[in-house]
Amino acid sequence: MNNAHIEKTLEKALADESLSRKDASVLLALDPDSDETKQLLDIADRASREWVHRRGYIWASIGLDYSPCPMNCTFCSLGEKWGIIKEPWILNVDEVLDLIHHYDVPEVRWITLRTSEFYSIDKLIQIARLAMPLKHAELVVNTGEFDRKDACALYETGFNVAYHVMRLREGVDTGVDPNERLITLEAIKQSPLQLAALVDPIGPEHTDEELVEAMFLHKAYGAALMGAMARFAVVGTPKYELGTISRARLAQITAVSRLVAGKQVDAICTHPADDRILTSGANTVVVEYGAIPRDTKISQGDWKGFDIQEALKLLRGAGYEI
Numbered sequence: 001m002n003n004a005h006i007e008k009t010l011e012k013a014l015a016d017e018s019l020s021r022k023d024a025s026v027l028l029a030l031d032p033d034s035d036e037t038k039q040l041l042d043i044a045d046r047a048s049r050e051w052v053h054r055r056g057y058i059w060a061s062i063g064l065d066y067s068p069c070p071m072n073c074t075f076c077s078l079g080e081k082w083g084i085i086k087e088p089w090i091l092n093v094d095e096v097l098d099l100i101h102h103y104d105v106p107e108v109r110w111i112t113l114r115t116s117e118f119y120s121i122d123k124l125i126q127i128a129r130l131a132m133p134l135k136h137a138e139l140v141v142n143t144g145e146f147d148r149k150d151a152c153a154l155y156e157t158g159f160n161v162a163y164h165v166m167r168l169r170e171g172v173d174t175g176v177d178p179n180e181r182l183i184t185l186e187a188i189k190q191s192p193l194q195l196a197a198l199v200d201p202i203g204p205e206h207t208d209e210e211l212v213e214a215m216f217l218h219k220a221y222g223a224a225l226m227g228a229m230a231r232f233a234v235v236g237t238p239k240y241e242l243g244t245i246s247r248a249r250l251a252q253i254t255a256v257s258r259l260v261a262g263k264q265v266d267a268i269c270t271h272p273a274d275d276r277i278l279t280s281g282a283n284t285v286v287v288e289y290g291a292i293p294r295d296t297k298i299s300q301g302d303w304k305g306f307d308i309q310e311a312l313k314l315l316r317g318a319g320y321e322i
């Protein structure tokens with residue numbers, strides 16, 4: 001496709017307030033460093049201005065348990081088989097409550113409680129019950145599989161959103177059965193919980209078709225927050241040797257995700273964020289604490305020093321209002 005064709009496709013996406021599957025594949029096939037991709041990023045940035053009026057959001061994520069997980073996903077530091085965790089570390093309820101209150105400030109829209117696959121749903125419910133009501137943020141659950149009854153119970157105790165994703169090559173690179181994942185996605189859809197789902201975790205080996213498939217599947221399940229997350233190369237995990245994707249490629253995928261999500265989705269998240277990606281359609285950045293599946297040690301502070309102040313600086317620098 002030449003420049004003129006790309007321009008026409010992008011203008012159509014903006015006018016239609018969404019992007020087709022076929023057009024998404026074409027845009028993902030572009031060279032991330034080409035002029036055409038620059039056009040894509042500019043249009044996604046324009047969509048962010050026109051569709052979400054330059055509102056930016058911070059997503060705080062608390063990793064509750066750095067403990068060996070039998071699902072052994074090949075990119076995750078918590079995988080039991082990789083032997084990375086020498087000493088399990090689990091936040092107690094009071095510590096989680098303190099952290100929730102620490103992040104419950106006007107600048108943070110969501111606080112996520114993230115766990116390994118088999119963390120107790122009852123314990124998450126107990127924590128939410130004690131944490132409620134929050135003053136500013138909404139509570140998000142990011143855990144293993146659950147049914148509609150659990151989804152409704154999570155909602156009733158204070159969770160508004162569930163982060164749940166059909167990970168790339170689910171069941172091949174992960175220990176989770178893709179059908180189980182779909183059952184949880186359906187349970188979320190049938191409950192009052194909103195779905196948040198990025199294309200996750202993206203490595204250099206993933207094809208454009210796989211990325212498109214993930215975007216449209218999450219959209220079909222009604223995702224209210226979408227976007228893209230690069231896979232981090234964690235030393236000691238099987239995927240380490242494959243490395244990660246470039247920032248230019250992440251910006252390109254984020255931009256396509258912005259256009260696929262359409263006008264009704266007001267939050268597009270990118271991880272890790274930088275100023276280039278934030279002018280490519282993303283308006284949501286992540287601050288993390290505790291057990292991080294992308295790291296070989298726990299973080300008893302904001303991960304890599306990226307705290308609320310840094311997140312604000314980045315978002316405001318890209319012209320977002322928080």
Ligand code: SF4
Nearest residue numbers: 069071072073076116
């Ligand atoms: S990604 Fe989740 S399910 Fe997979 S090993 Fe890590 S904690 Fe377990």
